[in-house]
Amino acid sequence: MSGTWQITESVSAPGVAVALPGFDATRWYAIRTRSRHEKVVAHQLESQGINVFLPLLSELRKWSDRNKQIETALFPGYTFVRIAYSSGDRLRVLQTHGVANFVGASGAEGTPIPDDQIESIRTLITSNVPFKEYPFLRVGQRVRIRGGSLDGLEGLLVAVNGARTLVISVEPIQRSLCVKVDGYNIEVI
Numbered sequence: 001m002s003g004t005w006q007i008t009e010s011v012s013a014p015g016v017a018v019a020l021p022g023f024d025a026t027r028w029y030a031i032r033t034r035s036r037h038e039k040v041v042a043h044q045l046e047s048q049g050i051n052v053f054l055p056l057l058s059e060l061r062k063w064s065d066r067n068k069q070i071e072t073a074l075f076p077g078y079t080f081v082r083i084a085y086s087s088g089d090r091l092r093v094l095q096t097h098g099v100a101n102f103v104g105a106s107g108a109e110g111t112p113i114p115d116d117q118i119e120s121i122r123t124l125i126t127s128n129v130p131f132k133e134y135p136f137l138r139v140g141q142r143v144r145i146r147g148g149s150l151d152g153l154e155g156l157l158v159a160v161n162g163a164r165t166l167v168i169s170v171e172p173i174q175r176s177l178c179v180k181v182d183g184y185n186i187e188v189i
Helices: 038-047 089-094 115-126
Strands: 007-009 017-019 027-033 051-053 056-062 067-073 078-083 099-102 132-134 141-146 154-160 163-170 175-180 185-188
Touching: 027 038, 027 115, 038 051, 038 067, 038 078, 051 115, 078 089, 089 099, 115 154, 115 163, 115 175
Parallel strands: none
Antiparallel strands: 007 017, 027 078, 027 099, 051 078, 056 067, 132 175, 141 154, 141 185, 154 163, 163 175
8 A cells, every 4th residue: 555654764774764654655657558458457456545547538439320428548558556666556556457567768667757747637637628639749848827727737838720739748658638728828837
Protein backbone atom coordinates (compact mmCIF):
# COMPACT_ATOMS: atom_id res chain seq x y z
CA MET A 1 0.00 0.00 0.00
CA SER A 2 1.22 3.50 -0.71
CA GLY A 3 1.31 6.00 2.11
CA THR A 4 2.61 9.31 3.27
CA TRP A 5 6.32 9.30 4.16
CA GLN A 6 9.05 11.77 4.93
CA ILE A 7 12.64 10.79 4.27
CA THR A 8 15.17 12.14 6.76
CA GLU A 9 18.54 11.13 8.11
CA SER A 10 18.68 9.58 11.54
CA VAL A 11 21.08 11.06 14.11
CA SER A 12 22.01 7.61 15.41
CA ALA A 13 22.55 6.06 11.96
CA PRO A 14 23.51 8.54 9.22
CA GLY A 15 22.10 7.77 5.78
CA VAL A 16 19.21 5.61 7.07
CA ALA A 17 15.79 6.65 5.80
CA VAL A 18 13.09 7.06 8.42
CA ALA A 19 9.39 7.27 7.56
CA LEU A 20 7.64 10.25 9.11
CA PRO A 21 4.16 11.61 8.36
CA GLY A 22 3.95 14.66 6.11
CA PHE A 23 5.81 13.77 2.91
CA ASP A 24 4.05 11.97 0.04
CA ALA A 25 6.55 9.58 -1.57
CA THR A 26 4.10 8.51 -4.27
CA ARG A 27 4.38 9.76 -7.85
CA TRP A 28 2.38 9.24 -11.03
CA TYR A 29 3.78 6.78 -13.57
CA ALA A 30 2.49 5.66 -16.96
CA ILE A 31 2.27 1.96 -17.62
CA ARG A 32 1.97 0.36 -21.03
CA THR A 33 -0.79 -2.21 -21.33
CA ARG A 34 -1.60 -4.91 -23.82
CA SER A 35 -3.85 -3.77 -26.65
CA ARG A 36 -7.37 -2.97 -25.38
CA HIS A 37 -6.58 -4.06 -21.82
CA GLU A 38 -6.62 -0.58 -20.25
CA LYS A 39 -9.94 -1.04 -18.39
CA VAL A 40 -9.10 -4.58 -17.22
CA VAL A 41 -5.70 -3.46 -15.91
CA ALA A 42 -7.21 -0.42 -14.17
CA HIS A 43 -9.86 -2.59 -12.48
CA GLN A 44 -7.29 -5.16 -11.32
CA LEU A 45 -4.96 -2.49 -9.93
CA GLU A 46 -7.81 -0.71 -8.12
CA SER A 47 -8.85 -4.01 -6.51
CA GLN A 48 -5.26 -4.28 -5.18
CA GLY A 49 -5.58 -0.83 -3.57
CA ILE A 50 -3.37 0.97 -6.10
CA ASN A 51 -4.36 4.52 -7.12
CA VAL A 52 -5.19 4.38 -10.86
CA PHE A 53 -6.14 7.06 -13.37
CA LEU A 54 -7.57 5.88 -16.69
CA PRO A 55 -8.93 8.82 -18.71
CA LEU A 56 -11.89 7.63 -20.79
CA LEU A 57 -13.83 9.21 -23.65
CA SER A 58 -17.45 8.44 -24.43
CA GLU A 59 -18.00 7.85 -28.15
CA LEU A 60 -20.95 6.91 -30.31
CA ARG A 61 -19.94 3.91 -32.43
CA LYS A 62 -22.00 2.94 -35.44
CA TRP A 63 -22.31 -0.61 -36.68
CA SER A 64 -24.44 -1.82 -39.56
CA ASP A 65 -27.22 -2.98 -37.21
CA ARG A 66 -27.00 -0.52 -34.29
CA ASN A 67 -25.45 2.54 -32.66
CA LYS A 68 -23.90 2.25 -29.23
CA GLN A 69 -22.30 4.67 -26.75
CA ILE A 70 -18.97 3.20 -25.58
CA GLU A 71 -16.09 4.37 -23.41
CA THR A 72 -12.60 4.18 -24.89
CA ALA A 73 -9.21 5.00 -23.42
CA LEU A 74 -8.07 8.54 -24.18
CA PHE A 75 -4.52 7.21 -24.54
CA PRO A 76 -4.87 3.69 -25.99
CA GLY A 77 -2.34 1.29 -24.49
CA TYR A 78 -1.61 3.42 -21.41
CA THR A 79 -2.88 3.70 -17.84
CA PHE A 80 -1.53 5.85 -15.01
CA VAL A 81 -0.71 4.67 -11.48
CA ARG A 82 0.30 6.62 -8.38
CA ILE A 83 2.79 4.60 -6.35
CA ALA A 84 6.00 4.83 -4.36
CA TYR A 85 8.26 3.38 -7.06
CA SER A 86 10.69 1.75 -4.65
CA SER A 87 7.90 -0.02 -2.75
CA GLY A 88 6.32 -3.40 -3.39
CA ASP A 89 3.61 -1.62 -5.41
CA ARG A 90 5.96 -1.51 -8.43
CA LEU A 91 6.23 -5.30 -8.46
CA ARG A 92 2.45 -5.72 -7.97
CA VAL A 93 1.84 -3.44 -10.95
CA LEU A 94 4.26 -5.38 -13.17
CA GLN A 95 2.71 -8.72 -12.14
CA THR A 96 -0.81 -7.57 -13.04
CA HIS A 97 -2.28 -9.38 -16.05
CA GLY A 98 -2.20 -7.09 -19.11
CA VAL A 99 0.63 -4.80 -17.92
CA ALA A 100 3.59 -4.72 -20.33
CA ASN A 101 5.95 -2.36 -18.46
CA PHE A 102 6.46 1.09 -17.02
CA VAL A 103 7.04 3.93 -19.48
CA GLY A 104 10.56 5.24 -19.14
CA ALA A 105 14.01 5.36 -20.66
CA SER A 106 14.61 1.61 -20.56
CA GLY A 107 11.09 0.34 -19.89
CA ALA A 108 12.26 -1.35 -16.73
CA GLU A 109 12.44 1.95 -14.87
CA GLY A 110 9.47 4.30 -14.97
CA THR A 111 9.72 8.03 -15.48
CA PRO A 112 7.62 10.02 -12.96
CA ILE A 113 4.91 12.26 -14.40
CA PRO A 114 4.44 15.67 -12.74
CA ASP A 115 1.18 15.96 -10.80
CA ASP A 116 0.16 19.08 -12.75
CA GLN A 117 0.13 17.14 -16.05
CA ILE A 118 -2.27 14.53 -14.64
CA GLU A 119 -4.43 17.25 -13.04
CA SER A 120 -4.56 19.15 -16.36
CA ILE A 121 -5.94 16.05 -18.08
CA ARG A 122 -8.51 15.55 -15.28
CA THR A 123 -9.60 19.21 -15.58
CA LEU A 124 -9.93 19.00 -19.35
CA ILE A 125 -12.00 15.80 -19.24
CA THR A 126 -14.39 17.09 -16.56
CA SER A 127 -14.81 20.56 -18.12
CA ASN A 128 -16.97 19.31 -21.05
CA VAL A 129 -14.98 21.52 -23.42
CA PRO A 130 -14.35 19.99 -26.86
CA PHE A 131 -10.78 18.81 -27.39
CA LYS A 132 -8.87 16.48 -29.67
CA GLU A 133 -5.54 14.69 -29.77
CA TYR A 134 -2.60 16.73 -30.92
CA PRO A 135 0.90 15.72 -32.04
CA PHE A 136 3.34 15.76 -29.14
CA LEU A 137 5.45 18.94 -29.01
CA ARG A 138 8.64 19.76 -27.14
CA VAL A 139 8.94 23.35 -28.30
CA GLY A 140 6.71 26.35 -27.63
CA GLN A 141 5.88 28.69 -24.82
CA ARG A 142 4.23 27.42 -21.65
CA VAL A 143 1.09 29.34 -20.73
CA ARG A 144 -1.69 29.26 -18.12
CA ILE A 145 -5.37 30.03 -18.71
CA ARG A 146 -6.88 32.64 -16.36
CA GLY A 147 -10.64 32.61 -15.81
CA GLY A 148 -13.48 30.54 -17.17
CA SER A 149 -14.01 26.79 -16.86
CA LEU A 150 -10.35 26.09 -17.70
CA ASP A 151 -8.87 28.44 -15.07
CA GLY A 152 -5.34 27.37 -14.08
CA LEU A 153 -4.89 24.91 -16.97
CA GLU A 154 -1.28 24.98 -18.20
CA GLY A 155 0.25 23.91 -21.47
CA LEU A 156 1.92 25.08 -24.67
CA LEU A 157 0.37 27.81 -26.77
CA VAL A 158 0.39 27.15 -30.49
CA ALA A 159 -1.40 28.61 -33.50
CA VAL A 160 -3.37 26.24 -35.73
CA ASN A 161 -4.87 27.87 -38.82
CA GLY A 162 -4.88 31.23 -37.07
CA ALA A 163 -6.72 29.95 -33.97
CA ARG A 164 -4.98 29.91 -30.59
CA THR A 165 -4.74 26.42 -29.15
CA LEU A 166 -3.46 25.14 -25.81
CA VAL A 167 -1.58 21.85 -25.97
CA ILE A 168 -1.46 19.69 -22.82
CA SER A 169 1.31 17.08 -22.98
CA VAL A 170 2.11 13.97 -20.98
CA GLU A 171 5.83 13.78 -21.64
CA PRO A 172 6.71 10.17 -20.70
CA ILE A 173 4.14 8.67 -23.10
CA GLN A 174 4.66 11.40 -25.72
CA ARG A 175 0.95 12.11 -26.12
CA SER A 176 -0.79 15.47 -26.24
CA LEU A 177 -4.28 16.97 -26.31
CA CYS A 178 -5.31 20.37 -27.61
CA VAL A 179 -8.18 22.72 -26.83
CA LYS A 180 -9.08 26.03 -28.51
CA VAL A 181 -8.45 28.94 -26.17
CA ASP A 182 -9.80 31.89 -28.18
CA GLY A 183 -11.72 34.09 -25.75
CA TYR A 184 -9.76 32.93 -22.67
CA ASN A 185 -7.29 35.16 -20.85
CA ILE A 186 -3.82 33.60 -21.05
CA GLU A 187 -0.68 34.46 -19.09
CA VAL A 188 2.89 33.34 -19.74
CA ILE A 189 4.37 31.10 -17.04
